[in-house]
Amino acid sequence: MKVRLGYVGGPGSMKEFRYSKTMTYKEYQKLGEETAKEKLDKIIKDNLTNLLKTLKMNHFYQITFYRLSSSMIPLATHPKITFDYITPYQKEWQKIAGYLAKHSMRMDMHPDQFCILNSTKEEVVQKSITYLNYHHNLLQALNLKNAKLILHIGSGEGGKEASLKRFSDNFRRLPLNLKQEIILENDDKIYTVKDTLKLCQELNIPMVLDYHHYLCLKKGEKLKDDLKEIFATWKNTGMPPKVHFSSPKSKKEFRSHSDYANLSTFLKFLKEIEPFTDEVDIMLECKAKEEALFRLMRQLRFLTNVKIINNTCFFYENKK
Numbered sequence: 001m002k003v004r005l006g007y008v009g010g011p012g013s014m015k016e017f018r019y020s021k022t023m024t025y026k027e028y029q030k031l032g033e034e035t036a037k038e039k040l041d042k043i044i045k046d047n048l049t050n051l052l053k054t055l056k057m058n059h060f061y062q063i064t065f066y067r068l069s070s071s072m073i074p075l076a077t078h079p080k081i082t083f084d085y086i087t088p089y090q091k092e093w094q095k096i097a098g099y100l101a102k103h104s105m106r107m108d109m110h111p112d113q114f115c116i117l118n119s120t121k122e123e124v125v126q127k128s129i130t131y132l133n134y135h136h137n138l139l140q141a142l143n144l145k146n147a148k149l150i151l152h153i154g155s156g157e158g159g160k161e162a163s164l165k166r167f168s169d170n171f172r173r174l175p176l177n178l179k180q181e182i183i184l185e186n187d188d189k190i191y192t193v194k195d196t197l198k199l200c201q202e203l204n205i206p207m208v209l210d211y212h213h214y215l216c217l218k219k220g221e222k223l224k225d226d227l228k229e230i231f232a233t234w235k236n237t238g239m240p241p242k243v244h245f246s247s248p249k250s251k252k253e254f255r256s257h258s259d260y261a262n263l264s265t266f267l268k269f270l271k272e273i274e275p276f277t278d279e280v281d282i283m284l285e286c287k288a289k290e291e292a293l294f295r296l297m298r299q300l301r302f303l304t305n306v307k308i309i310n311n312t313c314f315f316y317e318n319k320k
Contacts, residue, residue, distance in 0.1 A: 002279040003270070004240070004313045005293050006065030006106070011054055012289030019050035020071035025078055037083075040074060044085060047072045048092040055099060062311040063290065065106045065281050070135065077127075077134050086141050093141040100142060106239065106281060108148045108183075109135050116154040118167035125170055132178050139181070146239065149181045150208055153199065156190040163190075164199055171203055183208055185244065188216035188255050193226050197233070206233045210244040211269050212285070216255055227276040241277055245269060246285040259288040263299045274318045 010018030021043050028036040051072060058066055073085045086093065100107075115128045132149060139147045156163050171179065185208040186196040193214050200207040207230050214223060234241040247265055249256035261284055273280060286292035293312060300306045300314060307315040 001270070001274045001277060001316050002240075002309075002313070003316055004065050004106075004281045005296065006063065006067065006281060006283045006312070007290045007293050008067040008110075008283065008285055009069040009289065010050075011057060012287075012291050014054075014057060017050050017053045017057060018069075019047040019054060020069045021047055021074075022071060023074040025075060025080065028075060028081065040083075041088075043074055044072075044089060045092065048089060048096065052092075052096050052099060055096065055103075055105070058105065058290075059103045061290065061294075062313070063293070064104060064312065065283065067283060068107055068109050068138070070109055070111060072138070073134075077131050079127075086137060089141075097141070097143040100144065106146075106242075107139075107142075107144050108150060108242070108283075109139070110150040111135055113152070115151065117151065117170050118154045118163050120155065120157050120166070129174065129178075132174075132182075136177055136181060146237075147181070148183045148206070148242075149178075150183055150185050152185055152187045153191045153196065160190065160195065164195065167199065168202060179203075179205075183242075185210050186213050186217070188213040190217075192217050192219075192221070193223065193230070194221065197226055197230055200233050201229070206237055206242070208242050208244060210285075212244070212246045212248065212257070215248075223272055224275075227273055231277045240279040240281050242281045242283065243273070244283050244285050257285055257287055259286060260292045261286055261296045263296065266296065267303075270316050271318050274316060 010020055023036075023040055023043055028040070031039060055066075058064075075081050076085050111131055115131045116124055117128050119125050119128070135149050153164065153167050171182070174182075183206040184196050184200050186193045187210075193209065197207055209227075209230050231241045245261060245266060247258040247260070247262040248254040249258045284293055284296070288295070297308070297311060297314070301308055305317045305319045309315065
């Protein structure tokens with residue numbers, strides 16, 4: 001099985017490359033509109049400059065699987081501010097898009113937890129759609145035609161079945177471009193692997209298996225019973241299945257992510273999925289970012305059933 005590792009958001013080792021510098025609405029008001037717009041313009045340009053630096057760093061270290069931060073454009077979806085964050089920055093967007101076109105990378109984004117498409121409140125649903133459109137605009141500006149937006153199913157208000165139906169109904173209301181970008185991930189509190197898989201099959205969209213969330217929520221079910229169908233949801237995408245892996249911070253804080261990936265749990269996970277796919281992309285949701293990826297790769301180098309391809313990619317064979 002060929003495995004490619006990726007990481008999330010701004011680099012951990014190069015904090016000066018992070019591209020999520022922000023501005024609050026309170027600060028915007030306090031500065032006054034003219035000064036606030038000037039400062040906001042500078043923040044956006046700095047963030048886009050740092051995004052390109054991050055992508056160049058990724059390429060240098062052979063990282064070709066990466067999740068973009070959602071926070072590169074401050075106040076972009078604030079209801080009391082309207083501004084064009086694409087056209088005035090065409091030079092910056094085109095420079096980054098050109099770099100990505102030369103250096104192939106699989107990219108995605110993960111809208112924050114307040115993006116709740118199945119909310120019982122129409123106002124929240126509309127805000128969520130606005131937020132999804134913001135992400136779509138960023139992907140378009142970067143010319144990332146195959147990038148995906150990862151969502152949790154969301155609210156459980158009114159019961160699980162009613163909530164699943166609300167998601168399905170609201171998903172069908174979305175424009176085609178958003179339907180084609182959205183993929184779903186099982187969560188750690190409400191929606192199990194089976195719940196998420198069933199909804200993905202109904203909507204004909206890919207499912208992202210989150211192994212940590214599965215461990216948090218499992219109630220006796222066996223992951224192997226669903227792996228074949230989970231990976232089958234990726235069949236027509238032209239991409240390997242994508243999964244998430246992270247380790248718990250501690251027994252007490254089991255739902256929280258650790259800085260690094262636990263090697264023994266990671267190997268157990270590889271052993272579980274290997275019979276069901278020849279290739280997989282694993283996003284490491286570790287607090288130490290790319291440093292967690294490199295540490296894991298260093299540990300894997302000493303195993304006889306792992307053949308290293310490059311800094312972020314390897315072949316794994318389960319030796320029975």
